[in-house]
Amino acid sequence: MSINLSVCLKMNSDLYNKTAKLPESLIKHLNDSFGSINADSSIEGFKRNKELRETGTATYQQIKRIKNWFDTYSGNKEDAPFILNGGDRMNNWCDTVLNHWRESVKGGKQIKSDTGMQNAFIDDHTKEGGSINPGDSHKDGFSKHDTSISESINRFKKIIDYGNTKR
Numbered sequence: 001m002s003i004n005l006s007v008c009l010k011m012n013s014d015l016y017n018k019t020a021k022l023p024e025s026l027i028k029h030l031n032d033s034f035g036s037i038n039a040d041s042s043i044e045g046f047k048r049n050k051e052l053r054e055t056g057t058a059t060y061q062q063i064k065r066i067k068n069w070f071d072t073y074s075g076n077k078e079d080a081p082f083i084l085n086g087g088d089r090m091n092n093w094c095d096t097v098l099n100h101w102r103e104s105v106k107g108g109k110q111i112k113s114d115t116g117m118q119n120a121f122i123d124d125h126t127k128e129g130g131s132i133n134p135g136d137s138h139k140d141g142f143s144k145h146d147t148s149i150s151e152s153i154n155r156f157k158k159i160i161d162y163g164n165t166k167r
Contacts, residue, residue, distance in 0.1 A: 014105045015060045020097050022056050029089050037080045045084030052086075060101065067094040 022030075030053050039046050048066070052058060058066070070091040075082060086093075 015101050018060045018101060019057050020060075020063065022052060022058060023093075026086070026089065026093055027053055027056055030086055033083050033086060037083055039080050039084060043084060044081040049084045049086070060098075063094050063097055066090065067098060070094070 030049050034049050034053065037043075041047065066085065069085060073082060073085075077083075077087065
C-alpha cells in the first residue's frame, strides 16, 4: 500500500482548527477518571483532563496530540497518566473523530474529482506543470471553473436587459 504524503498533508491541513464537542458521557468519564486518581498537577494528563472537562471541546490539533500520546504510551493501563488521559475510551473516541473528519475531507475531494474538477487532491500552489506569467489574465467567479455556467449567466443577463429595455 502506497500513501501519497502530499495528499495526506493537504487533507489534514483542511482540518486545522476544526473543533469537536466531547460527548457528555466522555466528559463524565473524564470527570470520574479525575476523581479516581489522587493526583497533583505535575502528573501527565492532569492539565489535559481538566481543560477537556472545562471546555467540553477539543480541536483537531488537540485530538491529534492525544492520539499520538496513546500511540506512543508504553506504560500500564492502570497508571495515573493513562487514566487521566481518558484511557481506552478517549483513545477510541479520538480514532473515531479523526477517521470521520479525514474521510469527510477525502470524500468531498473525491466527489470534486469524480465530477471532473482537475487536481482536487493537490494544493493550488503545488500543481505540476502550471506556471502563471505576470501578463496572464486571471478569471474570477464562475468563469474560471465552468464556461457553461458563465454562458448561462450571460444569457440570463441579456434576457433581463432585453426585458428592461422593452418597458
